[in-house]
Amino acid sequence: xxxxxxxxxxxxxxxxxxxxxxxxxxxxxxxxxxxxxxxxxxxxxxxxxxxxxxxxxxxxxxxxxxxxxxxxxxxxxxxxxxxxxxxxxxxxxxxxxxxxxxxxxxxxxxxxxxxxxxxxxxxxxxxxxxxxxxxxxxxxxxxxxxxxxxxxxxxxxxxxxxxxxxxxxxxxxxxxxxxxxxxxxxxxxxxxxxxxxxxxxxxxxxxxxxxxxxxxxxxxxxxxxxxxxxxxxxxxxxxxxxxxxxxxxxxxxxxxxxxxxxxxxxxxxxxxxxxxxxxxxxxxxxxxxxxxxxxxxxxxxxxxxxxxxxxxxxxxxxxxxxxxxxxxxxxxxxxxxxxxxxxxxxxxxxxxxxxxxxxxxxxxxxxxxxxxxxxxxxxxxxxx
Numbered sequence: 119x120x121x122x123x124x125x126x127x128x129x130x131x132x133x134x135x136x137x138x139x140x141x142x143x144x145x146x147x148x149x150x151x152x153x154x155x156x157x158x159x160x161x162x163x164x165x166x167x168x169x170x171x172x173x174x175x176x177x178x179x180x181x182x183x184x185x186x187x188x189x190x191x192x193x194x195x196x197x198x199x200x201x202x203x204x205x206x207x208x209x210x211x212x213x214x215x216x217x218x219x220x221x222x223x224x225x226x227x228x229x230x231x232x233x234x235x236x237x238x239x240x241x242x243x244x245x246x247x248x249x250x251x252x253x254x255x256x257x258x259x260x261x262x263x264x265x266x267x268x269x270x271x272x273x274x275x276x277x278x279x280x281x282x283x284x285x286x287x288x289x290x291x292x293x294x295x296x297x298x299x300x301x302x303x304x305x306x307x308x309x310x311x312x313x314x315x316x317x318x319x320x321x322x323x324x325x326x327x328x329x330x331x332x333x334x335x336x337x338x339x340x341x342x343x344x345x346x347x348x349x350x351x352x353x354x355x356x357x358x359x360x361x362x363x364x365x366x367x368x369x370x371x372x373x374x375x376x377x378x379x380x381x382x383x384x385x386x387x388x389x390x391x392x393x394x395x396x397x398x399x400x401x402x403x404x405x406x407x408x409x410x411x412x413x414x415x416x417x418x419x420x421x422x423x424x425x426x427x428x429x430x431x432x433x434x435x436x437x438x439x440x441x442x443x444x445x446x447x448x449x450x451x452x453x454x455x456x457x458x459x460x461x462x463x464x465x466x467x468x469x470x471x472x473x474x475x476x477x478x479x480x481x482x483x484x485x486x487x488x489x490x491x492x493x494x495x496x497x498x499x500x501x502x
Contacts, residue, residue, distance in 0.1 A: 164227075165498060171201055172200060174196060175272065201276050203242075204235075233266070233273070234276070246287060247447060249287035254290065254293060291462075337367045343375075356432065356437055369440050412452060441462070484500075
């Protein structure tokens with residue numbers, strides 16, 4: 119498997135013969151036809167059908183690299199700055215140059231643009247919903263290969279920067295892999311342990327001890343839901359590492375699945391916890407999903423408040439809470455509406471969610487600088 123070079127996905131280093139194998143066949147056949155009957159200068163307009171954040175860098179870098187390899191020039195007119203919000207149907211970029219050299223590239227440059235634009239939008243909305251909460255991108259294992267992981271990491275960084283700019287958000291502080299950590303200004307990924315290590319160790323406390331012994335200089339984040347003893351195991355780890363707890367170097371990560379309540383809670387107890395901290399929370403209209411995020415099974419707002427109460431009561435008020443499991447925009451909105459005390463959110467599958475909406479489209483809007491576009495796409499023509 120090829121590796122990323124200079125932060126670009128492996129596809130950015132494809133040779134011409136590889137491009138031919140990966141592009142749609144009708145583009146390749148068009149290239150051969152144009153080569154036989156004569157080249158023309160064309161301009162493509164690229165757009166998406168839904169609101170997005172403009173995330174063009176990987177596509178631009180790739181197109182420029184191909185142009186250098188072929189000894190030609192492509193003129194790229196970016197209609198927005200990186201991180202700008204763009205409405206559905208608005209042209210994102212105009213690409214001009216040789217029809218012969220551009221036509222076979224459409225498949226690949228659209229792949230490098232569409233998905234990041236949507237993922238960046240998702241990241242942006244999440245960060246704006248919880249502006250005081252830090253985020254970590256755990257999406258790599260939900261991606262279809264290393265190229266997609268590259269696209270998602272870049273997208274999360276763009277969405278994060280936009281949220282920092284527009285909402286003063288903390289945003290994404292990192293991601294899960296070393297390969298793409300540079301998008302977040304880091305040289306390595308974040309993360310301490312999966313559930314598998316806890317099963318291997320035989321207890322949550324022993325897994326924490328093993329990790330700390332192996333990586334004594336690292337901050338310690340401990341998964342606490344493996345045995346269904348989120349509160350008990352959290353307190354046991356805190357008591358074992360009081361210095362880390364007091365220094366703010368210890369975090370507990372709750373990732374309880376939706377099949378059960380966090381230790382110490384049931385439906386009634388969840389309502390009681392929420393009543394103590396946000397009495398108006400359930401007195402307004404809520405959808406079934408929103409209500410589950412508040413007082414249901416899994417990682418609910420009530421479970422976060424409950425865990426915070428127990429940690430604080432035991433004197434561990436500097437221990438941070440990392441929440442994961444099902445965090446998309448709705449869950450973030452619900453958590454924000456009640457000011458749930460979450461220090462960090464780990465989000466995975468949501469960044470590349472709604473894959474059907476990630477498709478970018480390109481249409482030629484000019485031949486030899488004369489405006490021409492198929493009927494119904496006149497909105498793509500360049501405005502003077």
